[in-house]
Amino acid sequence: MCGAGAVLLSSLGSNSDLLKQDTKNLVEAKYYEKLPHRKIKCVLCPRECVIDDLETGYCGVRENYGGTYYTLVHSRPCSAHVDPIEKKPLFHFLPGTTAFSIATVGCNVLCKFCQNWEISQARPDQINNYDMPPEKIASYAKNNGCKSIAYTYTEPVIFYEYMYDCAVAGHRKNVKSVMISNGYIQAQPMRDLCKVLDAVKVDLKAYTKEFYKKLVAGRLQPVLDTLVLLKEEKMWTEIVYLVIPTMNDNPQELKRMCKWIVSELGPDVPIHFSRFYPVYRLKNLPPTPTKTLEMAYNIAQDAGIHYAYIGNVPGHDGESTFCPNCKKVVIRRIGYQIVENHVSQKGICFNCGSKIAGVW
Amino acid sequence: MVDERKIKRRKFLKSSFQAAGGFYLTGLPGCQAESNQNKAEEANQSKVVIAQNKLVRDKNKKLNGDQVGKLLDNAMENLLQFNHSSKAWQRLFNKNDVVGIKVNCLAGRGLSTNYELVQAIVEGLKSAGVAEKNIIIWDRANRDLEKAGYKIQTNRNRLKCYGNDQVGYSRKLYEFGEVGSSLSNILVRQCTTIINVPILKDHGICGVTNALKNYFGAIHNxxxxHDNLGDPFIADVNMLPEIRNKTRLTITDALTAQYEGGPPFMPQWTWQFNGLLVGFDPVALDTVAWDIIEKKRKEKGLPSLKQANREPTYIATAADSNHRLGCNDLNNIKIDEV
Incomplete structure (x- = not known):
């Protein structure tokens, strides 16, 4: 059949042979339910995708093969770097240390302002990936002097199984694990994950349902639920709020959010107000003016939040940590660098002896 | 037996090609030809040809390539109102084209674009002067094509067959409405024109998948x-200029169709429609496809797609004033059955 002009045909194996080939090196996903007619329902994130045979979920990295759900990215990170922990940003978790930072492709939301959209919105076959099993990640982290492994850049919820296994492997080598997440995950998988994590940073992208619907393709409530769950689990948590001009910089919205944080999470949860830069599908907006970030910073302080920060404005005083008791600078930062540190290894302010919240 | 069939078909196409060449040179010269062509295309914009013939299958229900070719010839002749299919192909394509044949192989064996049809399209293109090396059979991924039985072929001097993963996606982000996507380099860089060759089938989320939905295989994400029944995303994808401007013809493979349980292949819900839907207007084609599936569902005692909470609303969106991709009113679509 394969002569010139004929459409090229290949011989075919049996269905079970093809299925075996497709799933040969794949790891079965956690948190899904089998449905009739080879469908499955994913219950890892609040989206709860119902997925037909040979289709992927919204995340693009979990695929149904014959009624069994697989992760396509276990041990296949597309990015691996050694970063300062401050870059995550986590300012109250082993400050001044480095994190071995990894990501796979994929994400379970679709932020129109995503800074890493080339990898977060891609699928595994579209990007070059490394072959890095969990033990290798733990070894790389240890050998590079990293105190932690960070699951970051894209959305680690979608590579849950890999993250979990890396965290277990890391702990065997005394390397901690931090998750840099949008918090868009269901309660049970998050609770299970808390057993192997040491800190979580959550992007709270706005405090309105409308923003989440229009600009994130997600919902606000599950993120708030995750934050409350992390508090219940006593997980060290910091929040990042990317301030986007005209989209989520309304002072009343910020006041409501800060009030909620103080009442539901407590005043010791740090919040980082980060500067937005026009990117991806929001190129029509300007970068966030510094005065807008300062406004948000002041609102947080007025609401009683102990540790408010301004991000992506190197050299700004808002990058530094102030003791909530004596009001003195206890950690002075410029960008990701720590230039002064007046906190003891037990988290005590050298000036007044007060406890500074965090993991030290 | 297979070779014999191929030879017969080639001989037929060879004579078609010669006759059509003569017509083109003497019948529609210069601007007059262009003007007539525009009129003809305008008149045909919302026309859908449904070509059906039980003879496309042999007694063992296997497809007969020669008969599939004849079915396509009939459809093309009717669509463009020529009495010879090669003239129709020549009206649409020429030797300068690099043609992508966008198939649909997601469901693997049983419900993918049939190679007998693709082969007939290739022969049609060749009759219009398109060199075999300038034809690319194309889908989302090499693996999809392979699972449907196609062989990956990348030799630059031959007929090509490969997936987007062979050549990657554009660095540029293409945007319209709610959609922002990188596009297959096959579409953006390699092809000057596309023939869209979807499958007629039910879709578990979007209701129906046919012409418009098939271009989800051209984007990276x-x-x-698929949220909100794919509405407005499917319509938005089809507004991307590279898709809208390069699509010259749609040929729906409805030789085997599926009215429930799609997009994967569910043999219990397929039927042998033994037909093709051919046209220029993707919205009209989807409207007709939806109608066919609804009728079959009713015949089988299944609820309508609306009752099943998956009415393909994206088709109406594609026809709205923001998109104007075609006609979704069955009363205004000229349906020719041949």
Missing amino acids: PNKY
Whole structure:
């Protein structure tokens, strides 16, 4: 059949042979339910995708093969770097240390302002990936002097199984694990994950349902639920709020959010107000003016939040940590660098002896 | 037996090609030809040809390539109102084209674009002067094509067959409405024109998948665009200029169709429609496809797609004033059955 002009045909194996080939090196996903007619329902994130045979979920990295759900990215990170922990940003978790930072492709939301959209919105076959099993990640982290492994850049919820296994492997080598997440995950998988994590940073992208619907393709409530769950689990948590001009910089919205944080999470949860830069599908907006970030910073302080920060404005005083008791600078930062540190290894302010919240 | 069939078909096409060449040179010269062509295309914009013939299958229900070719010839002749299919192909394509044949092989064996049809399209293109090396049979991924039985072929001097993963996606982000996507380099860089060759089938999320939905195989992030029954995302994808401007013809493979349980192949819900839907207007084609599936569902005692909470509303969106991709009113679609 394969002569010139004929459409090229290949011989075919049996269905079970093809299925075996497709799933040969794949790891079965956690948190899904089998449905009739080879469908499955994913219950890892609040989206709860119902997925037909040979289709992927919204995340693009979990695929149904014959009624069994697989992760396509276990041990296949597309990015691996050694970063300062401050870059995550986590300012109250082993400050001044480095994190071995990894990501796979994929994400379970679709932020129109995503800074890493080339990898977060891609699928595994579209990007070059490394072959890095969990033990290798733990070894790389240890050998590079990293105190932690960070699951970051894209959305680690979608590579849950890999993250979990890396965290277990890391702990065997005394390397901690931090998750840099949008918090868009269901309660049970998050609770299970808390057993192997040491800190979580959550992007709270706005405090309105409308923003989440229009600009994130997600919902606000599950993120708030995750934050409350992390508090219940006593997980060290910091929040990042990317301030986007005209989209989520309304002072009343910020006041409501800060009030909620103080009442539901407590005043010791740090919040980082980060500067937005026009990117991806929001190129029509300007970068966030510094005065807008300062406004948000002041609102947080007025609401009683102990540790408010301004991000992506190197050299700004808002990058530094102030003791909530004596009001003195206890950690002075410029960008990701720590230039002064007046906190003891037990988290005590050298000036007044007060406890500074965090993991030290 | 197979070779014999191929030879017969080639001989037929060879004579068609010669006759059509003569017509083109003497019948429609210069601007007059262009003007007539525009009129003809305008008149045919919302026309859908449904070509059916039980003879496309032999007694063992296997497809007969020669008969599939004849079915396509009939459809093309009717669509463009020529009495010879090669003239129709020549009206649409020429030797300068690099043609992508966008198939649909997601469901693997049983419900993918049939190679007998693709082969007939290739022969049609060749009759219009398109060199075999300038034809690319194309889908989302090499693995999809392979699972449907196609062989990956990348030799630059031959007929090509490969997936987007062979050549990657554009660095540029193409945007319209709710959609922002990188496009297959096959579409953006390699092809001057596309023949869209979808499958007629039910879709578990979007209701129906046919012409418009098939271009989810040309973007890098289709997984992001199934919310809200794919509406307006499917319409938005089809507004991207590279898709809208390069699509010259749609030929729906409805030789085997599926009215429930799609997009994967569910043999219990397929039927042998033994037909093709051919036209220029993707919205009209989808409207007709939806109608066919609804009728079959009713015949089988299944609820309508609306009752099943998956009415393909994206078809109406594609026809709205923001998109104007075609006609979704069955009363205004000229349906020719041949």
